[in-house]
Amino acid sequence: MTDPRSSVLVDAGTLAADLQLGGLQDPFGGAPVLLDVRWELGRDDGRERYEAGHLPGAVYVDLETELAATPSAAEGRHPLPSAAEFQQSARRWGVSADSRVVVYDAVGGASAARAWWLLRWFGHPGVHLLDGGLAAWVRAGYPLETGLIERAPGDVVVHPGRMPVLDADDVADLPGEGVLLDARAAERYRGEVEPVDPQAGHVPGALSAPTAGNLADDGTFRPADELAERFAALGATAGRPVGVYCGSGVTAAHEIAALATLGVEAALYPGSWSQWSNDPNRPVATSG
Numbered sequence: 284m285t286d287p288r289s290s291v292l293v294d295a296g297t298l299a300a301d302l303q304l305g306g307l308q309d310p311f312g313g314a315p316v317l318l319d320v321r322w323e324l325g326r327d328d329g330r331e332r333y334e335a336g337h338l339p340g341a342v343y344v345d346l347e348t349e350l351a352a353t354p355s356a357a358e359g360r361h362p363l364p365s366a367a368e369f370q371q372s373a374r375r376w377g378v379s380a381d382s383r384v385v386v387y388d389a390v391g392g393a394s395a396a397r398a399w400w401l402l403r404w405f406g407h408p409g410v411h412l413l414d415g416g417l418a419a420w421v422r423a424g425y426p427l428e429t430g431l432i433e434r435a436p437g438d439v440v441v442h443p444g445r446m447p448v449l450d451a452d453d454v455a456d457l458p459g460e461g462v463l464l465d466a467r468a469a470e471r472y473r474g475e476v477e478p479v480d481p482q483a484g485h486v487p488g489a490l491s492a493p494t495a496g497n498l499a500d501d502g503t504f505r506p507a508d509e510l511a512e513r514f515a516a517l518g519a520t521a522g523r524p525v526g527v528y529c530g531s532g533v534t535a536a537h538e539i540a541a542l543a544t545l546g547v548e549a550a551l552y553p554g555s556w557s558q559w560s561n562d563p564n565r566p567v568a569t570s571g
Contacts, residue, residue: 288507288544291399293385293411295423302339315383315411316434317341318376320350322394324479324530336427338387338413338420342376342434346533350397359558360479360531361397369405370441377434378407387413387420391502393494393534400536400551406442412540415503422501446539447550449526451559454552458488461524462517464549465489466538467556471530474569480530482560484567490517492527494534497541504541511545521547528552528559 293301302314319341321329333343344350349372351361364372378384384402388395392412402410413419421427449457457463465472465485472491477483485491496513499505505513519525525547529535532553542549559565 287546288504291412291540291544292414292504294414294503295419295425298385298413298420299423299425314340315385316377316437318344318384318386318395318398319417320344320346320386320388320395320398322346322388322533323390332389334429334431336429337432338417339426339428340432340434341387342432344372344376344386344398346394346397350401354531354557356561357558359554359561361533361553361557363401363404363532363553366405366441366443369401369443370439373402373405373407373439373441374437377437378402378439379437380439382407382409382437382439384410385413386410387416389417391418391495391498391537392416392504392540393537396537396540397533399540400446404443404446404448406445407439408445415501418502447548449528449550449552451552451554451562451565453550454486454526454528454559455565457524457526458486461526462519463489464492464517464519464525464527464538465556466492466494466527466529466535468493468495471556474567477560480557480560482567484560484569485556486528486559487566487568489528489568492517492519492538494529494537497537504544507545510541514542514545514547519547519549521545525549526552528555531555531557 386395474484527535
């Protein structure tokens with residue numbers, strides 16, 4: 284039986300061997316498509332940091348324009364892109380129907396998980412997160428390259444709807460029958476601060492489960508037994524309805540990936556807090 288963790292994550296050593304670094308004249312022939320999703324809330328220098336140093340052969344992915352549609356109060360800060368938009372982007376990255384894809388970032392997978400989730404939602408299951416991201420690659424002594432990489436266009440055809448999602452009404456009902464996890468920082472969940480959205484607090488009935496709690500000190504995913512203990516304490520276990528939201532549907536994908544390593548399927552609320560808090564008819568809870 285396949286280990287669910289290995290279907291989500293790949294470590295730096297395994298990826299380096301897969302890329303056959305130093306072993307062939309053309310080390311990237313037939314190798315995975317590498318996607319660099321360098322993004323952090325409040326920063327707009329992802330492309331510059333990518334060009335300064337990235338995994339060999341990696342293509343830069345712009346989260347704001349390629350992993351999200353135009354923001355609005357009604358849909359949230361990072362609505363899901365349309366099938367046509369995402370297919371165009373994925374083909375630009377060089378993704379074809381038979382491509383294996385590895386996504387990474389510099390924040391422990393918190394932004395790369397958005398690309399991981401979207402590729403799977405659009406029907407391309409052959410995608411993994413680089414466990415520990417850029418830092419793990421560098422720490423292992425593997426090389427970086429600079430500049431902008433452009434791959435030959437791919438021919439992938441997308442088929443949306445292959446991962447479970449929730450709308451606002453689903454989210455309102457979920458705590459009564461399942462578990463709703465809030466993947467934002469605990470202080471945002473409690474309503475002590477709110478840096479970007481119109482109201483502070485959380486969806487009533489949601490449980491605080493910050494994305495940072497999925498990671499060890501070195502930025503890799505915590506061991507399976509630790510993750511299992513964490514999510515079991517929250518009631519997020521296989522066979523029970525589990526939903527996840529965050530600020531705008533980005534880092535919640537990281538929580539979904541962490542749960543997937545345990546064989547627990549969770550649904551994403553794409554609009555997340557940025558949509559919920561813009562609706563005056565939706566209740567807001569504060570404190571822990």
